[in-house]
Amino acid sequence: MSIVAENINLTVDGETYLRNVSFELPNEDFFIIVGRTKAGKTTLLRLLAGLEEIDSGSLTLDGDDLTKMPPWERKVGMVYQQFINYPHLNNFENIAFPLRRAGLPEDKIAEAVNKVAAVLGVEEFLEKLPSELSGGQQQRIALARALVKDSKLLILDEPLVNLDYKLREQLREEFKNIFNDQRERLVIYSTTEPAEAMELNGTVIVMHEGEIIQIGAAEEVYNRPANTRVAEVFNDPPMNLVRGVVEGNRIHLNQDVIMALPAHLQNLAAGRYTFGIRAADINLKPDAYAAEVQLGEINGSETILHIKLGDISLVTEQEGVHQYDLGASASVDFDLNQLYVFDNNGDLLFSPATNSSFEKAMQDQEKDN
Amino acid sequence: MFTKYKLLFLLPGLLVLMAIILFPLGFTIRVSFSSWDVIQPGLDWIGGNNYARMIADSRFWEALQRLSFISVASVLAQYVLGFSLALMVWNQVRMKRFIRVLFLIPMMTTPVIMSVIWRTVFHESLGPANDLMNLIGIGPVAWLSTETMALVSVLIVEIWQWTPFMFLLLLAGLLSLPKEPFLAAAIDGAGPIRTFFNVTFPMMSAISVGAIIIRLIEASKIMDTVYVLTSGGPGSATETSSYYIYIRGLRDFQIGYSAALSITYLVIMIIALTVIAKVLSRLVTEK
Amino acid sequence: MNSSGYKIFKFVFLAFWASFVVAPFLWALTTSFKTINGVTSGATYIPWVDYEPSLDGWRNVLGTGSQGINVIEPFISSAYVTIGASALSLVLGTFVAYGLSRFKYRAGFIRNGDITFFFISQRIMPPVVLSIPFFLMLQQLGLLDSIFGLILVYIALLMPIAVWVMVDFFNNIPKEIDEMAMLDGCSPLQTFLRVILPNAKPGLVVAGLFCVIFGWNDFFFAFTLTFTETQLLPVAIVSLNSSATPWWSLSASALISIAPLIFVAVLVEKYLDRGNLAGAVK
Numbered sequence: 001m002s003i004v005a006e007n008i009n010l011t012v013d014g015e016t017y018l019r020n021v022s023f024e025l026p027n028e029d030f031f032i033i034v035g036r037t038k039a040g041k042t043t044l045l046r047l048l049a050g051l052e053e054i055d056s057g058s059l060t061l062d063g064d065d066l067t068k069m070p071p072w073e074r075k076v077g078m079v080y081q082q083f084i085n086y087p088h089l090n091n092f093e094n095i096a097f098p099l100r101r102a103g104l105p106e107d108k109i110a111e112a113v114n115k116v117a118a119v120l121g122v123e124e125f126l127e128k129l130p131s132e133l134s135g136g137q138q139q140r141i142a143l144a145r146a147l148v149k150d151s152k153l154l155i156l157d158e159p160l161v162n163l164d165y166k167l168r169e170q171l172r173e174e175f176k177n178i179f180n181d182q183r184e185r186l187v188i189y190s191t192t193e194p195a196e197a198m199e200l201n202g203t204v205i206v207m208h209e210g211e212i213i214q215i216g217a218a219e220e221v222y223n224r225p226a227n228t229r230v231a232e233v234f235n236d237p238p239m240n241l242v243r244g245v246v247e248g249n250r251i252h253l254n255q256d257v258i259m260a261l262p263a264h265l266q267n268l269a270a271g272r273y274t275f276g277i278r279a280a281d282i283n284l285k286p287d288a289y290a291a292e293v294q295l296g297e298i299n300g301s302e303t304i305l306h307i308k309l310g311d312i313s314l315v316t317e318q319e320g321v322h323q324y325d326l327g328a329s330a331s332v333d334f335d336l337n338q339l340y341v342f343d344n345n346g347d348l349l350f351s352p353a354t355n356s357s358f359e360k361a362m363q364d365q366e367k368d369n
Numbered sequence: 370m371f372t373k374y375k376l377l378f379l380l381p382g383l384l385v386l387m388a389i390i391l392f393p394l395g396f397t398i399r400v401s402f403s404s405w406d407v408i409q410p411g412l413d414w415i416g417g418n419n420y421a422r423m424i425a426d427s428r429f430w431e432a433l434q435r436l437s438f439i440s441v442a443s444v445l446a447q448y449v450l451g452f453s454l455a456l457m458v459w460n461q462v463r464m465k466r467f468i469r470v471l472f473l474i475p476m477m478t479t480p481v482i483m484s485v486i487w488r489t490v491f492h493e494s495l496g497p498a499n500d501l502m503n504l505i506g507i508g509p510v511a512w513l514s515t516e517t518m519a520l521v522s523v524l525i526v527e528i529w530q531w532t533p534f535m536f537l538l539l540l541a542g543l544l545s546l547p548k549e550p551f552l553a554a555a556i557d558g559a560g561p562i563r564t565f566f567n568v569t570f571p572m573m574s575a576i577s578v579g580a581i582i583i584r585l586i587e588a589s590k591i592m593d594t595v596y597v598l599t600s601g602g603p604g605s606a607t608e609t610s611s612y613y614i615y616i617r618g619l620r621d622f623q624i625g626y627s628a629a630l631s632i633t634y635l636v637i638m639i640i641a642l643t644v645i646a647k648v649l650s651r652l653v654t655e656k
Numbered sequence: 657m658n659s660s661g662y663k664i665f666k667f668v669f670l671a672f673w674a675s676f677v678v679a680p681f682l683w684a685l686t687t688s689f690k691t692i693n694g695v696t697s698g699a700t701y702i703p704w705v706d707y708e709p710s711l712d713g714w715r716n717v718l719g720t721g722s723q724g725i726n727v728i729e730p731f732i733s734s735a736y737v738t739i740g741a742s743a744l745s746l747v748l749g750t751f752v753a754y755g756l757s758r759f760k761y762r763a764g765f766i767r768n769g770d771i772t773f774f775f776i777s778q779r780i781m782p783p784v785v786l787s788i789p790f791f792l793m794l795q796q797l798g799l800l801d802s803i804f805g806l807i808l809v810y811i812a813l814l815m816p817i818a819v820w821v822m823v824d825f826f827n828n829i830p831k832e833i834d835e836m837a838m839l840d841g842c843s844p845l846q847t848f849l850r851v852i853l854p855n856a857k858p859g860l861v862v863a864g865l866f867c868v869i870f871g872w873n874d875f876f877f878a879f880t881l882t883f884t885e886t887q888l889l890p891v892a893i894v895s896l897n898s899s900a901t902p903w904w905s906l907s908a909s910a911l912i913s914i915a916p917l918i919f920v921a922v923l924v925e926k927y928l929d930r931g932n933l934a935g936a937v938k
Contacts, residue, residue: 050370051835070370071838072846078839084832088854101841149840371759374844378755382748382815383771389812390778393789400788454673457666468670470925475677477921481875481890482910485897486684489906497683500699529676561662590782593875597894611784618788619880631785639780 008057017043019210030202033190040210041190077146081158083138085130092126098149116148136167156189194234228346262336264353276340279317288333296324401628419629432613440588443527451535459543476533484597516606542576574653688713688907713904727909730892741810742867749818757826778816783876801885814867825859
């Protein structure tokens with residue numbers, strides 16, 4: 001069984017939501033759609049649920065046209081970013097609702113509801129109304145209702161985005177375990193945060209402006225972003241992209257920032273390219289390239305500095321808390337072994353030889369938690 | 370896949386309403402070009418004769434002028450009174466619910482029934498209205514038998530009946546206002562009058578326009594009150610358009626002519642109310 | 657403006673208005689207990705002091721007095737028409753409102769907003785414009801002077817009110833709840849009946865009460881479309897008014913006609929809380 005999309009286009013009131021979207025999803029896997037706000041993630045998910053109709057293209061399930069199948073026949077479970085439950089039903093009836101619609105006997109319903117409630121730790125709230133619960137608890141009820149039914153497809157559209165940071169971390173950890181146990185159905189999860197995608201450990205679908213721009217394992221997408229847009233979307237802060245020229249074994253970013261070609265780029269011919277480097281791979285180091293600090297923000301245990309090297313704007317990420325005044329001067333160096341090269345169409349040419357950076361990013365993530 | 374359901378929800382109601390409204394409306398338009406009356410019922414074609422007769426019918430145009438006056442005067446009075454009452458009850462803590470229910474009651478009661486009661490109130494020798502006039506030294510007033518006072522009586526009853534509607538909407542509006550602008554005004558040391566004109570009134574302008582337009586629409590149909598209170602009199606001093614059309618149509622049975630009057634009246638009302646709504650909305654957005 | 661001066665002014669103004677509001681009711685109440693002596697000697701107010709009270713007026717209108725005036729039958733007819741028309745309008749109007757709130761309609765240049773406007777704009781139609789075709793239409797259908805005919809006409813009067821209140825109400829219920837219900841196996845009709853309606857009770861109550869008020873209060877159509885077989889309460893009382901009915905009977909019948917509305921007013925007030933109305937008008 002697989003869901004196949006071919007060249008799907010979807011436009012509402014002149015605004016394009018999906019553009020030439022094609023993919024093939026197997027019946028049991030865990031996918032994570034990553035993209036910025038308005039990248040088309042929600043539209044794609046709603047399309048799979050049967051809540052949107054397409055303008056052109058085809059969507060099939062095992063060769064059968066899925067666009068003609070209304071949502072109430074699709075067996076889809078969905079969790080929204082808002083906490084959506086039935087306000088007039090208590091939490092037990094909320095979770096039991098799809099089972100009652102499917103006509104299950106009373107004892108089977110009670111058994112299934114209690115089982116899923118135990119998994120999500122909401123047994124004690126079953127007699128209450130959704131409005132009597134906190135946001136996190138309401139979202140657990142919504143997830144329980146999506147999990148309890150015999151659905152072929154489980155959709156989670158930024159389910160954690162409206163929760164506070166601490167709760168988000170906790171639920172993300174739980175989700176990871178639940179979804180990795182759910183391999184008998186297709187689970188699709190969407191998020192704006194690359195870190196979340198990496199932690200959830202599924203197959204990543206990167207979307208940008210209504211298009212799918214890369215599909216692959218999280219590690220693969222992180223280490224080998226297919227093009228500059230993936231490099232921007234799948235890194236937070238976005239990967240720095242600078243146009244430059246290679247001439248005589250040297251990279252010229254501008255007349256002052258000139259560096260030698262690192263080992264993994266020895267085969268790079270002379271010409272114009274776009275170079276990419278992650279914020280974490282630009283380090284403060286005395287007696288290197290002179291830069292001017294434009295803006296400094298503290299983000300948890302890291303400091304994000306927006307700097308300028310002449311006409312080149314860059315973002316760096318430094319461990320620890322540093323105070324910089326606006327306009328202060330700094331000196332930075334590049335970890336050239338982590339340099340990416342894209343051609344003039346933005347497609348990836350060379351990526352760093354060592355694959356250590358993904359492991360390092362994951363470790364950083366753990367440390368933050 | 371939703372088409373079936375889309376139509377299931379909309380069509381029954383839409384078709385029923387179209388059958389009840391559009392068909393009769395179309396019929397009225399057709400009848401207005403006929404000479405249908407009590408002697409010769411039936412749909413003949415007399416072209417625009419009814420409309421030509423209407424243009425020369427000063428009683429119709431006077432009724433329209435009178436209706437405009439009654440509508441505008443009563444709605445303005447209702448607005449000022451309703452706004453004042455809403456402002457006073459707004460910050461009232463004690464007995465708020467009771468006051469609100471009490472002030473609400475007139476708009477819920479049947480206009481014709483209240484007019485029956487008001488008629489006894491305005492009775493020149495036996496009613497309490499003149500008792501009150503004597504008490505405050507004005508002396509007896511010929512409430513329903515002189516032209517001016519009959520108009521005043523109609524206005525009093527309209528104001529009594531519909532000020533509660535303004536009060537209710539404007540109070541709801543006041544209660545939904547954000548608190549911050551008032552705090553800011555208080556910090557600036559603005560007094561109650563300046564706060565009202567600089568803060569409260571501008572924020573209430575949208576809902577004010579809405580309430581005034583709804584009331585003007587309802588007031589443009591005035592007929593029940595007049596029918597019971599004064600029967601349009603003395604003479605035709607309180608005759609409104611609806612009432613005059615009713616007399617021509619269902620009393621004199623000049624069906625064709627009254628249809629022409631009806632259509633003209635409807636068109637004038639739609640144009641006038643649209644223009645008023647546009648002008649008022651523009652005033653609000655310019656502020 | 658000093659604050660104690662304003663307080664006194666406010667108290668006087670509110671007291672004045674409250675007296676103005678209740679005055680006609682109190683007058684009708686006291687008049688309903690009068691006899692000929694209490695009326696013809698000029699305005700009198702307080703029973704036992706100004707006049708000797710009697711229950712003649714109430715006995716007359718309830719059909720047990722010496723005069724054969726009866727408002728019970730018109731009361732029942734009014735109730736039938738009002739409740740019947742309100743119920744049908746509410747059902748039709750709620751379906752329409754849900755459709756307009758949840759689906760996109762298009763036919764030529766017509767969109768949802770235009771359809772909603774078509775419904776609500778019916779309030780601008782003066783009853784007199786439709787009176788003649790209604791008269792002829794009901795005559796053709798043999799429904800003139802019947803309860804059923806009036807119910808039909810009142811639907812045109814009341815359905816726009818139901819649509820107006822309910823569209824606004826449904827728009828405030830998140831669409832995602834409907835979608836969730838559909839994904840849980842409900843067709844749009846089941847979604848509406850099982851999930852949305854149970855959550856729309858306050859809106860239904862307000863819309864229903866508005867329909868009842870406007871239906872009960874209509875005079876014009878009842879007056880022009882019924883004659884002898886069917887008589888609604890306002891028409892019955894107005895016809896008492898024009899004949900030589902004593903004031904005490906007239907007042908008692910007026911109070912009977914208004915009593916249910918006072919009850920409705922108290923109910924409505926409970927539901928008309930903040931924002932609810934303000935949002936609908938803007």
